[in-house]
Amino acid sequence: MDYCPRAVAQPVASSTSDDLRPLYAMPEEVAEGKRLAMTSCAGCHGANGINNNPRVPNLAGQRAAYLYIELKAYQSGARGDSAMNNAVKFLSNDAMVKVAAYFASLDPPTPTATGAPVNIDPVQAGKAVATAACAGCHGNTGISQIPGTPSLVGLDPKYLVDSMKAYKNGQRKHDTMKAMLASVGDGAIHNMSLFYALQKPARAKTPAAGDQVAGKNAAASCGGCHGEQGVSASPATPSLAGQDAQYTVAALQAYKNGSRADETMKGIVAALDDNAMKNLAAYYAAQEPKAPNVRKPLTTEEWTQRCDRCHGINGNSTDPRLPMLASQRVDYLQKVLHDYRTGARKSPQMAAMADVLTEQDIEGLAAHYARQRARAVVFVPQPSK
Ligand code: HEC
Ligand code: HEC
Numbered sequence: 001m002d003y004c005p006r007a008v009a010q011p012v013a014s015s016t017s018d019d020l021r022p023l024y025a026m027p028e029e030v031a032e033g034k035r036l037a038m039t040s041c042a043g044c045h046g047a048n049g050i051n052n053n054p055r056v057p058n059l060a061g062q063r064a065a066y067l068y069i070e071l072k073a074y075q076s077g078a079r080g081d082s083a084m085n086n087a088v089k090f091l092s093n094d095a096m097v098k099v100a101a102y103f104a105s106l107d108p109p110t111p112t113a114t115g116a117p118v119n120i121d122p123v124q125a126g127k128a129v130a131t132a133a134c135a136g137c138h139g140n141t142g143i144s145q146i147p148g149t150p151s152l153v154g155l156d157p158k159y160l161v162d163s164m165k166a167y168k169n170g171q172r173k174h175d176t177m178k179a180m181l182a183s184v185g186d187g188a189i190h191n192m193s194l195f196y197a198l199q200k201p202a203r204a205k206t207p208a209a210g211d212q213v214a215g216k217n218a219a220a221s222c223g224g225c226h227g228e229q230g231v232s233a234s235p236a237t238p239s240l241a242g243q244d245a246q247y248t249v250a251a252l253q254a255y256k257n258g259s260r261a262d263e264t265m266k267g268i269v270a271a272l273d274d275n276a277m278k279n280l281a282a283y284y285a286a287q288e289p290k291a292p293n294v295r296k297p298l299t300t301e302e303w304t305q306r307c308d309r310c311h312g313i314n315g316n317s318t319d320p321r322l323p324m325l326a327s328q329r330v331d332y333l334q335k336v337l338h339d340y341r342t343g344a345r346k347s348p349q350m351a352a353m354a355d356v357l358t359e360q361d362i363e364g365l366a367a368h369y370a371r372q373r374a375r376a377v378v379f380v381p382q383p384s385k
């Protein structure tokens with residue numbers, strides 16, 4: 001027998017023809033599977049394969065070969081879950097074939113989650129918060145027009161996240177910034193940082209008094225960390241190019257008097273007087289800022305296009321070995337995506353994807369698939385050539 005799983009982007013590893021056995025189950029075998037399901041599985045998964053128990057997956061209409069593959073994985077311990085490891089411990093291979101065929105034969109659930117389609121776009125979300133809460137001081141796209149207020153463009157998102165968190169937890173002392181961030185969650189901090197990092201940088205539109213030439217000479221000792229022209233190559237070290245000069249002076253003074261705690265910078269500024277600081281600030285303000293090297297993150301919609309290559313259109317898998325995601329319980333989807341990310345559940349195909357998923361991506365993807373209408377699929381075996 002041969003299958004043509006056109007939707008599969010790459011062959012599914014370690015699949016054998018044995019995996020496909022539940023597809024050929026006879027009606028009496030399905031009936032036997034039902035008897036087993038009623039006594040051993042229904043308590044958690046529901047008699048009709050649909051349940052209301054937190055983080056217990058719906059099984060109704062799930063792809064037959066997939067169910068069987070997973071049951072074998074629980075039995076061998078390759079997939080760990082104490083409830084399931086116990087439930088399958090004493091099942092014969094035949095029993096697993098039949099119970100898989102039974103659950104696959106049931107009508108899939110109708111989505112319980114409803115409402116507008118989910119399409120989380122981290123950059124747009126960051127822009128919305130930044131426009132409402134930060135633009136008044138930092139400019140619409142993070143280019144400062146107010147002396148003393150830093151530009152936020154040209155800075156690595158990691159540095160931006162760290163500095164916002166430092167204001168928030170009081171490690172970096174600034175009452176205004178602390179108040180601004182008091183009610184801003186980690187997700188929004190992450191999104192805003194991406195938004196600013198993806199804006200086209202330009203020099204701050206603020207005056208810079210000071211001697212640039214003298215500043216350039218003094219900057220020789222800074223370039224090793226902050227970059228020759230103030231464009232840093234390390235996420236932990238902020239770029240200085242194009243930064244508002246008054247802010248740079250204030251930052252240097254803060255390191256010197258200890259109000260901004262940083263051992264590295266404290267030692268470096270000890271020898272600088274106000275004049276030297278002003279010159280350094282003028283030099284850096286005149287340098288051309290550069291956008292940090294960040295890729296635009298995917299929106300939920302862009303992600304699902306990738307997922308659907310294997311899982312089928314809207315999560316309706318057309319390969320009996322690959323799970324349908326449509327109308328699955330949202331809490332279960334979240335749980336297993338976390339499990340792939342932490343490595344608690346292992347799959348070469350999923351690990352590569354799940355590694356890069358953020359918490360927000362997982363939320364968006366789980367919400368998306370839980371809302372999709374599930375379609376049962378009839379698999380037609382093709383004669384082998
Ligand atoms: C005590 C509750 C319980 C019982 C009884 C139980 N299950 Fe489960 N089942 C779970 C939980 C919880 C999970 C999710 C575990 C995980 O995340 O790996 C699960 C997962 C599964 C999965 C994986 C589904 C997927 O989408 O990956 C299959 C297949 C399954 N169960 C089949 C069965 C069958 C067949 C029986 C009866 C022989 C059974 N279960 C009995 C709680 C139970
Ligand atoms: C009332 C004006 C004001 C508002 C509104 C404001 N900021 Fe600030 N921000 C400042 C000032 C002033 C500083 C410099 C503080 C210091 O000296 O540490 C600053 C510093 C920062 C820094 C540190 C930059 C660096 O180079 O280390 C970040 C990041 C930042 N703000 C982000 C934000 C975000 C995000 C928002 C919106 C949630 C926001 N700010 C709202 C005035 C403001």
Ligand code: HEC
Pocket residue numbers: 150218219221222223224225226236237238239240248251252260261262264265268280
């Ligand atoms: C050994 C590496 C190193 C050297 C050399 C160094 N810096 Fe820094 N600098 C850092 C690091 C790391 C930070 C971030 C510290 C923090 O989080 O507060 C920083 C922060 C700064 C900031 C704050 C920027 C902002 O956006 O808030 C300024 C301004 C600065 N450095 C100027 C200088 C100048 C001027 C020199 C040379 C006289 C210099 N630095 C030399 C590592 C260095």
Ligand code: HEC
Pocket residue numbers: 009010012057303304306307308309310311322323324325333336337345346347349350353365
């Ligand atoms: C290259 C093919 C491929 C791609 C692309 C892919 N998956 Fe999977 N996915 C699989 C395979 C194979 C499994 C079964 C692995 C296992 O046995 O644990 C799986 C399992 C899952 C499961 C567990 C389903 C269940 O019932 O337990 C979820 C949830 C999931 N994938 C979500 C996604 C999401 C979300 C994406 C996109 C970010 C994605 N997948 C992309 C191949 C893929």
